[in-house]
Amino acid sequence: MTNQLPDGLVPGGASPVFTQDTLPDALQAEHTLASRHWAVLHVLEGSLRFANIETGKERLISAPDRVTIRPGLPHRVALEGRLRCRINFYREP
Template sequence: MATIPAQMPEGFEAYGRSPDFTPETLPPRLQSAHTTKAGTWAMLHVIEGEVLYRLEPPHHGEQRAKAGEAIVIEAEVPHRVAFTAPGRIFVEFYRKKDSGTP
């Protein structure tokens, strides 16, 4: 059963990022249960405000992050995101180095 990792695993590198999101522009799919694709980890960066990151059953855990903080998102673990104070966030995507994926 997954918990929220404290850090990105070794051997992963960033390969992309989302646009910045605010409470008004955060897509509904991110506010409801969703996962990253196989092999893709992510880092949720809080630029302003505060968010709540919550794992979906059967996993347990939640983490709040404020401006300047980040949350590690494990590949394929269902979760959701909600603003608890107005602000801006973005998601950075990671994959294993030399995975051969373009």
């Protein structure tokens, strides 16, 4: 897993800022991004646990860190207490 986006991606919008009270259940369950779609998860406050289902590895992501998520990568997040985060979306042209 890298924190670099490939060159040439087109911005595709952003999520609202989520908190520990508003983080959607769908993000806490295993899911993937669609083909040709990328995301960058920004932790603005607190921390969360990012699980890469493909490798079986988990990583604690704490503010102000971020994680880049590639298309098709099975993953999920888990709360670790207080949280503010947002997701920026990108797509391949």
